[in-house]
Structure formats: C-alpha cells, structure tokens
Amino acid sequence: MLGIWLCAMLLGGATAAFAHAELEGAAPEPNAKYEQSPSEVRLAFNEAIEAKVGSLEVLDDQSRRVTNANPQTSDDRKSISLALPKLGEGVYTVSYAIISADGHPVSGSYVFVVGNPPQGVDASAFDPHKALGHEGHAASTQLTTNQFIIYAVRSLYYAALLWTAGLMIWPLLARSRGAAFAELRKRWEPIALRTLLVAVLLYIFVHAREILKGYPSSEYGKLFLQTSIGREWIALLALSLVGFALVRLHPAVRTVWAAAILAVESWSGHAAVFSPKSASLLFDFVHLAAAAVWVGGLTLLLLLWQKERKEAGRFAVVFSRAALLSLVLIVLSGVGMTYLFLPSLKYLFYTSWGTLLLIKTGLVVLVFGVGGTLHLKVRKGDLPTAVLLRADAALMALIIVVAALFTYISPLPANEPVTYHQMGDKLHVSFRVTPNKAGDNEFTVKVWLPDAAGAAKSVQLRLFSLDRKELGPIAVPVQPFEDTELTDFDGFVKSAYQAKGPYIPFAGRWEAEIRIMDQDDNETVQKVDFRNY
Known part of the structure; x- marks a missing residue:
C-alpha cells in the first residue's frame, strides 16, 4: 500500500x-x-x-x-x-x-x-x-480517497491477472517437474483463480462507478451491453469463471486460456486507441504475456524455496532462462509501445506517463541486475539465495503497482486552448488558439485602442517555432470579422481578426507575434509563447 x-x-x-x-x-x-x-x-x-x-x-x-x-x-x-x-x-x-x-x-x-x-x-x-454540481473536477495534487481506491484496486487486479495467467502457463514451460512442483501448482492455481475473480469484480465495480458517476442507474445496462469497454469487462468476468473448469485439463488448454484473458486486457487499454492498432495490440499482448511468465515463475520459485530447496534449485535453472527472455521481451515491447504512443522521447520528461515509465524502466534495470546475478549462480550449480529472491519479489511488486497507475493515465498530456489577454492604458490585446494542436486551428486576435486613436489600421499574426529556430515565421492570414462575444470595454474601440487553417504544422513550443498598426502608423508588437502536444 x-x-x-x-x-x-x-x-x-x-x-x-x-x-x-x-x-x-x-x-x-x-x-x-x-x-x-x-x-x-x-x-x-x-x-x-x-x-x-x-x-x-x-x-x-x-x-x-x-x-x-x-x-x-x-x-x-x-x-x-x-x-x-x-x-x-x-x-x-x-x-x-x-x-x-x-x-x-x-x-x-x-x-x-x-x-x-x-x-x-x-x-x-x-x-x-x-x-450543475460539477465542482471538484479540477486537477489536484492531493490523493483523494476515491483515487486511492482506484489505484489499490488496479494494483490488485494487475497482480492477480499476471499471477494467475503465469501459473496457468508454467506447467507447459516446466513439464515433468518434481512432485513438489505439481503439488504447489494444484494447490495455488485455484487460489489464484479465486483472487482473480474477486479482483475482476472489484475492478469492474470501481471503474463502472467512476465512469457513470452522476448518471441514472438505467445507464449501467447500456454501459455493459452496448459499449466496447462493457463487453470487454463481461469477457474478463466470463474467462475468470471459465478458468475454474480448466485447472484439471492439459497445460496447453490452460495456456490458451491465459493467452485469451491477456488478449482481452490488451484490447481494453491504451493499445486499442493508438495506430497502427495491430502493432500496438501485439506489443501490449507480448508485454503482458512476458510479465505473466516472470510473475508466475517467480511466485512458484518462492513457494518451492519454502517447501523443497533442491527442487527449487532445479526449477531455478528453467526459471532464470525464461525470466531473462521475458525481461528482454518486456523491454522490447515497451520500447515499441513508447514509440507508437509518444511523438518524441522529450515527452518522457514533462508528462506523468513519462515519469512513471522512467520509474518503471529504472525498476526493470534493477531486475536485470538481480536476475542476471541469480542466473549466474544457478549456472554455477548454486542454489538461489533468499536475499536475491526477496529482492526480485519486491521489485516485481513495485513494477506491478507502477504499471497499474501507468496504464490508467494518458500517454499524452491534454492540449488546452491558448487564451491570452493583456490590458494596458493605451492597448488591450486578446489572443486565442482553438483547439491548439498540430493541424487545423482557429486563431482569434482582438485589439482595443482608445476611442481617440480609433480602430486598428492593421493587425498581423506570425508564428515562430521555438524548437526549430532555423525555420522562418509562418504568416497567419487573419482577416477582420464581426465579433459577437461580449468583450467590449468603455473608452476603447475593438478590432477583431480571425483565421482558420493548418498554420501549426507540428506540435511543440511556439511564439505568436502580433503586430498592431494604429491609424497614425505607430506599430506595437506583442509576443505570446504557448505549446501543444
């Protein structure tokens, strides 16, 4: 916690x-x-x-x-x-x-x-x-009780999902193991399935409640039966129940079940909304499957260590190879998803998603160190040490917690419209960019000059890329328009200009230069910095 x-x-x-x-x-x-x-x-x-x-x-x-x-x-x-x-x-x-x-x-x-x-x-x-009673939706740096519940439930869900799927996969990877291995598997698979069922029910309940907060109860039927996320939740619940009927069947059948429930989870996350969708889903599935092999195998190794040290040593040989391969796949698939999700690696350093990814990367590097040491000891014929196993388990738990949060927030920060207003004795300037993204936007410039000066003679707008300073300015062809917004000031004459078009060709940091000419050809330059993602 x-x-x-x-x-x-x-x-x-x-x-x-x-x-x-x-x-x-x-x-x-x-x-x-x-x-x-x-x-x-x-x-x-x-x-x-x-x-x-x-x-x-x-x-x-x-x-x-x-x-x-x-x-x-x-x-x-x-x-x-x-x-x-x-x-x-x-x-x-x-x-x-x-x-x-x-x-x-x-x-x-x-x-x-x-x-x-x-x-x-x-x-x-x-x-x-x-x-409308919508207060409290603004961002806050305080961890609310509701957020804590969401984070805790997601952590439990991901831990149960990876643990259960891993336990169902390992009998196929480690066939003909000893009696202690078979006994542990038969004992812990039902426990894992029960844990998964409880975790899925909590996961669905908490997220459905969060999504439909303020909605009438009649909307719950639509959520579960007429939306993609609702149908995916039903599939998760159905597969969780089906798992109980498969514990006595062939390991290949249980592995297919594990692949199915991991695939459903892949389809309901970030991967489902990024392009190309097939590559995104594949990376996410490989990421989850590799993590399940690592989590399930490490759990079995810890249980064997408590029950039968010699058999734990024999299993450690198989596990250390599989764990290192799993970690390599986790890293490669994680790199692939990052490449698809983020336009630039710079986003790692100013987004919450990037911060968590960097934390997760650091933990995985530590796991590589612990896993590599464990692998070398096993190759020499030594038994795994309790310190290494506990360190690996602690890192595994932290990675699962980070992943639970990591998969809940958006990889990209939200773009917000640019809204700038500067008031002065001789000039008021308002500048707006909507929605403020790479591509088509609406640009609005309003200037207020004193009544004695009259309306502005001309207004020009140019955009400069602060990330690519070698590029020349982009002229935005603003034209006068009839402004119907309630933005008049006593003693001032308003002039309003507007343009629509793809004048922000790529995301990044920008500077808007507004050049205002009055009737006496006096020019004032106003600069506004903004960014988009």
Whole structure:
C-alpha cells in the first residue's frame, strides 16, 4: 500500500490526464453571443467516443432542458450533436458527459448567449460547473480517497491477472517437474483463480462507478451491453469463471486460456486507441504475456524455496532462462509501445506517463541486475539465495503497482486552448488558439485602442517555432470579422481578426507575434509563447 501511495504522489496533478478524449471544437462556441438561435450543438473530439452511453444537453437560465431529443453520434464516432428548437433570448448552458473509446469519462460545461438578455452581461462570469454540481473536477495534487481506491484496486487486479495467467502457463514451460512442483501448482492455481475473480469484480465495480458517476442507474445496462469497454469487462468476468473448469485439463488448454484473458486486457487499454492498432495490440499482448511468465515463475520459485530447496534449485535453472527472455521481451515491447504512443522521447520528461515509465524502466534495470546475478549462480550449480529472491519479489511488486497507475493515465498530456489577454492604458490585446494542436486551428486576435486613436489600421499574426529556430515565421492570414462575444470595454474601440487553417504544422513550443498598426502608423508588437502536444 505504501508503494501505491508513493507512486500516486509522483503523479502530482495527473487527474486531468485521465480523460483520453479531448474536446477539440464546439459549436456554438463557449461564451459566444448569437443574434439568432443556433440550429444545433455539435462537439468534436480527438478520439472516438462510445455512442451508446453519455449525455449532451442544453439548459436555459432556469436550469431546464430546452429539448428532450437524443444526441446523435457521427459515423466516425468523433463528434456528437444535438438538434435545438428555436431558442429565445437568454443564457444557455451546454453540458456533456461522454465516455472515450478506452473507457475513460470526459465531461464539461460552457455557456453561450442568444440575443441581448439582461442577465447576459458577461458570459464568462457564469460558473456552469458549480451550477450543475460539477465542482471538484479540477486537477489536484492531493490523493483523494476515491483515487486511492482506484489505484489499490488496479494494483490488485494487475497482480492477480499476471499471477494467475503465469501459473496457468508454467506447467507447459516446466513439464515433468518434481512432485513438489505439481503439488504447489494444484494447490495455488485455484487460489489464484479465486483472487482473480474477486479482483475482476472489484475492478469492474470501481471503474463502472467512476465512469457513470452522476448518471441514472438505467445507464449501467447500456454501459455493459452496448459499449466496447462493457463487453470487454463481461469477457474478463466470463474467462475468470471459465478458468475454474480448466485447472484439471492439459497445460496447453490452460495456456490458451491465459493467452485469451491477456488478449482481452490488451484490447481494453491504451493499445486499442493508438495506430497502427495491430502493432500496438501485439506489443501490449507480448508485454503482458512476458510479465505473466516472470510473475508466475517467480511466485512458484518462492513457494518451492519454502517447501523443497533442491527442487527449487532445479526449477531455478528453467526459471532464470525464461525470466531473462521475458525481461528482454518486456523491454522490447515497451520500447515499441513508447514509440507508437509518444511523438518524441522529450515527452518522457514533462508528462506523468513519462515519469512513471522512467520509474518503471529504472525498476526493470534493477531486475536485470538481480536476475542476471541469480542466473549466474544457478549456472554455477548454486542454489538461489533468499536475499536475491526477496529482492526480485519486491521489485516485481513495485513494477506491478507502477504499471497499474501507468496504464490508467494518458500517454499524452491534454492540449488546452491558448487564451491570452493583456490590458494596458493605451492597448488591450486578446489572443486565442482553438483547439491548439498540430493541424487545423482557429486563431482569434482582438485589439482595443482608445476611442481617440480609433480602430486598428492593421493587425498581423506570425508564428515562430521555438524548437526549430532555423525555420522562418509562418504568416497567419487573419482577416477582420464581426465579433459577437461580449468583450467590449468603455473608452476603447475593438478590432477583431480571425483565421482558420493548418498554420501549426507540428506540435511543440511556439511564439505568436502580433503586430498592431494604429491609424497614425505607430506599430506595437506583442509576443505570446504557448505549446501543444
């Protein structure tokens, strides 16, 4: 439990990264003012979302739903829309709660204004999260009771999964072992299966409760029967139950069962949402299978060490070879997944996922040292020492705990829109990039000059890559547009410019240069640094 707490503290404020689907675009836009009622609400995400579970609703200023229509999901499952009736003047709240394809809840709210209602003085003053009871979703550096329960249950689940699968595989790898080996296997396989069943039930219960927090109980049926993650949970539970019927069958059958339950786990994690999907799933399956061989074999070696030292020595010969091969496969498959998940190795140093991967890598290096020493002793004909076995077991437990957390957070940090505003006596500047990613974005620049100076004569926007300083600036062709947002200041004249397009060609650190020319040809330059992932 101490290991769980320490690793959770290392995550810092990683709670915001749990959601693997990010909102990339919204229409109507947050805090925007519209003269006429929009025909629909449409939200676009960067990943596929579950189509059958979730909600999208629009509330009026009395917190009443404006329509009971059902939201519709696009064919690629990356956007969700809700048709709206004709809305009268007022402040409206859009609230959404969806589930990403890998089973993580994503929710949020924002407001927009129609017409000129008396309460629509400043849409940004509204706190829709508080009004809808969604407080507490912000990232926190404190480990809450709920987070601790999730981490503890995930650690138990992964330990039980790898232990049970490993125990079911080893009879095929170590055939014709002694009587003590067979006796231990027959005794501990049912115990492992019972532990796995309890762990799977807890795992499903805790995560289903987390996903559907705030949903009506009727949504549970949809979650389990109409979503990918729900069907995968049912498969896990079914395989856990089937395992009890296989303990007396041929080792090859039990190995097939172990491969099946590990494959289901691979399909329900990060690997299922990264491309190419086949390579991602293969790497993840090899990673889990190799870990299961190591965990199951080390458990059997420890049990044999307590029961029959000579047989433990004979088993150690087989285990040391298999363990070293397993560790090599763990490293190679881990490198493959990292290559697929991260655009650059730099991400290891500023993401929670990268921090945990570096911790896990350090632990694996220590395991290589312990395992290599154990292998050399066994080759010389010596029995394994208690110190080496305990060190290997302690490292195994820490790696499982780190992996449980590691597989829960997103490999990539969430991109957030750029929102910059600078006020001054002679100039106000506002700059926004939405959604702030590599590829298509919407760029908005607003400048306010004193009434005596008049509107801006011209505004230019250029982007400089701070990672590739040898590249020239990218000109963003901003054009004047009619701004309907409530952003006026007394004594100032506003000029608003906008552009849409792929003017951020790759992720990284950027500097926006805003050049403002007034009517007297006086130029002011404003610079804004931002980054995306």
